[in-house]
Amino acid sequence: MGQEPADYDVRSRRKASDVTAKVAVAEVQRVVVRNLRWSFIKMDGDNDYGVDAQVEVGDASGRLLALQIKGGRSYFDRPAAEGWWYYASATHVRYWTNYSLPVVLVMHHPDSDLCYWQLISQRNLVQTSNGGGKLLVPRANLLDETAKEALAAIADGGKRSDERLIKTRRRQLNLRQKLLMRYGTRCAVTGISPVELLEAAHIAPSERRIEHGVDDSALLRADIHRLFDAGLMAVDPETWRVVLAPKLHANPAYADLAGAPFAEGPSPEAIRRHFNEVTTFWD
Template sequence: MMRRKPSAKVASIGVTQTQLAVEARLGWLFREQPTEDYGIDAHAEVVDADSVRGRLLALQIKSGSSWFREQGRGGWWFRPDAEHVQYWTNHSLPVAVVLYHPERERCYWQLVSRETLIKTSRGGWKLLVPEAQVLDESARAALSQAAEGDAYTLRIRELQLARPWMQMLDEGMRLVIDIEEWVNKTSGRGSIALGVDNEDGNDPEQIASWTVFLGLSGYVEVVPKLFAWASVSLHDETYEDADYSDYPYERNDWGVLYPYMNPSGEVDFYRLELTLNDLGRAFLLVDQFATKGLRQLTA
């Protein structure tokens, strides 16, 4: 008589519980992979506001109390073999290890990366799966970001998205950022708009806008980071005409960037100008090489 191994039952429960966590708690899609053990048991696909955009995570699922025997600081040590580490770190998708605890009926997770993998003194590998990282709603932000790509990929992608604006600056156009910051809101509520100053005496021609909630972060510190490919300065014409006689707040601690008006005492208004910096110029050069090739670049 054929008997089902207890380990197979435990493994199946772990996959089922991971599927439940992904679908019911995260609201994402879950796809179990074929039974061949290449180190990936399933894929989770991010669903953002009912929109599926092809952002995936690869999951290695381990189930059973035995995976929780080796305590680490704030979690448990998971020790993969070298073949799996090589496979995961070269995978086209970000990989997360999921450990299912049968007594607690909870799934815990950790991303596999150069930062989380630790080389042991004997030449092996270990990975700390934190007890605080439960596979539920609290994991959504971190796993969504991981599905977008690693930090290097994300930074390159940000530059690629900003390429049309860099090109506009490179062609001599004037780009300005209009900011409205609600100074009495702890949420850091405000708006940022990017526009073209056509130097015709009219307001800038808006080409992009964002509503932001920066919390306690200062706009004058955050905004330059959002446009890392450009230097940020005051828009001369706007600030030359500014009248601060009725400004309701102290100006003693203002730095290089500051608002030009606050008519209601609620909203600070800024108009800042962008100038292509070394990073922006270097990216355009690399992008031209990548898209057109070395011959056209040096022609």
């Protein structure tokens, strides 16, 4: 057999990188359209310096966000206490901070299929020695319906963005406290957990109400919450037991949760709505 050309490995790696990038864009599009219910406009061409997509916030609102989407394990190789550092060159920083729309960085992890976001702004960037910048992408900034209000506020811009983000966090903390009073330190799926790991999870998105009540929410361990919001886990409304997306069945960390009982308390209507919505996308 003939020997492969010297540049074969380079071309092979480039092809794999292109596939990873396309998967990341497709996953972000799925979340934006399904969870946020916003319009997603993919940009054409090589967007390493540009943006990968624009998102219209709301229904024909004219309020736009630009997304720079990155996918792959390498983007999660620089962990911080609250998330991960993303490093950008001076050229990238200038382009994104001078862009006509607010630019949001979204990082997609190929193993979990979860996406995390952060606004690219001078306020959030930390200057590096080479003149570029580094951006902290918080683990708490999961791209799902819980990010809807914060991203809408960014599209509105300015002081209003900060005020709405503060109000959103206060409401989330108040809801969490109410859930802790009702259920104690128990995750609805895994049972007793350290209180620091428990979060208030919205069972199904509320399209018309800003507030979520205790009856359409549950107390979930942080990682279970991420899977729930990402549409990888649901509760069968007939049996009230956990069902998993096919891709989790072979995952040793979560496969055993299939069939686990879900704590009683949340509204059956909310459970059914979430189940019907997410299982539609399962293979």
